[in-house]
Amino acid sequence: MYDIHYSRRNMLQRCGMGFGAISLATMLQDQQAHGAVENPMAPKQPHFPGKAKHVIHIFLNGGASQVDTFDPKPALKKWAGKSLAGGNFRTERKTGSVMDTPFKFKKYGESGIEVSEIFSHLGECVDEMSFIRSMHTNVPNHEPSLMMMNCGEIRSLRPSMGSWVTYGLGTENQNLPGFIVMCPGGMPITESANWRSAFLPGAYQGTHIDTKSTKVEDLIENIRNPKIPYSKQRKQLDLMQKLNQKHFAPRAEDGQLESRIQSFELAYRMQMEATDVFDTTREPKHIQEMYGKGIHARQCLIARKLVEKGVRFVQLWHGAGQPWDSHDDLEIQHRKLAGQCDQPIAALIKDLKQRGLLDETLIICSGEFGRTPVVELPTAGSNAGKINGRDHNHYGFTTWLAGGGVKGGFVHGATDEFGFRAVENKVHVHDLQATIMHLLGFDHERLTFLYSGREYRLTDLEGKLVPEILA
DSSP states (O other), X not given: XXXXXXXXXXXXXXXXSSHHHHOOOOOOHHHHHTTOSOOTTSOOOOSSXXXXXXXXXXXXXXXXXXXXXXXXXXXXXXXXXXXXTTOOOOOSSOEEEEOOOSSOEEEETTTTEEEEGGGHHHHTTGGGEEEEEEEEOSOSOHHHHHHHHHHSOSSSOOOOHHHHHHHHHOOXXXXXXXXXXXXXXXXXXXXXXXXXXXXXXXXXXXEEEOTTOOSHHHHSTTOXXXXXXXXXXXXXXXXHHHHHHHHHGGGTTOHHHHHHHHHHHHHHHHHHHHHHHTOGGGSOHHHHHHHOSSHHHHHHXXXXXXXXXXXXXXXXXXXXXXXXXXXXXXXXXXXXXXXXXXXXXXXXXXXXXXXXXXXXXXXXXXXXXXXXXXXXXXXXXXXXXXXXXXXXXXXXXXXXXXXXXXXXXXXXXXXXXXXXXXEESOEEHHHHHHHXXXXXXXXXXXXXXXXXTEEEOTTTTOOOOOGGGBO
């Protein structure tokens, strides 16, 4: 015999697909009126009026190179092939001499901010963007750095940023999950841990969708039962809810069970709304052409449709694994990857602006860290002998933000002359998270959850606001 309560809890925490796993539902209003399960996703008021109401987090997983994208360093050309006088900082792997960027940078917009040629479409949007060129994090390894960026902690089980946001704000649309995660082709490393709710109620965990598929039935598992009409599904669900409520009554403290019960209701209501929001072919032709073709165009367009429908937090991953992890063939890989997402991301910014949604939608784009300005020296494995890539770099990298109360056409902080280490107005990941929460109307030190005798928060015991980037 197995422990049914342990099995349910284990499944809800670990599963990365389907509504039983993420449990982001709410009960119907008439059920609430009769004293049924409280709605954890009902809209809530923040500590103070926030500029942003929604978040779109674009994740370039693997770690894009800041010196090849948004942090130009002319010194790389001068020092190319030479060793740094003070030696290289210690990273994950052995590194050698300075490696020049293979890409040209150009000034864009009224602000004249320089952007790499591989992000020329985004260059047209710099006057809407704030670039933080002085980001840094704790370690040069993917797994802990992903956890830091998403959950604010590199080791312990902690809730993700999207979970904290939906815990604090709820969501505006009760027919869709409040926190949606799109990743084509599978999952990033550490999988669903990147969008977990941890000790927060399961209702706040992210709903993972594999956007490689174009059919709603494939995007969202078990969204429809093609064998019976909606009216019969409604009767079945009503009966199941009565049984669930009877089962739940003596177990009211079991948050995971509550979330599981609510998930069935959401799945039913999503059948109609999800069909529309995930179908990009219904958009006008000029909008589809604006975003371009491919998976990332579809992801960005879906993200716009989701926030337009009131979804609170949307996360877009570039793909399964760590696609931006260019230990070799950096020029080929970065050009290819940027080519997949440059036009769609720029279109997302422009489309939100023309619809009057950019001011209330905060867009964040980052990887878990950056890359070294010096070349990696591979000694074994598939990249042995290829001296044309960069190692992980947690000492300094770039994150950019747009909309949602962020100052446009602005650069904050700086790395050294080679782009190795943040040296001016340094911003830790906790500082970025504190600033994101502020833009949403929260004092990050006050948005807490009592667990195991301690008040926890996204920023742990650190984090300070970066007021310079606020509009």
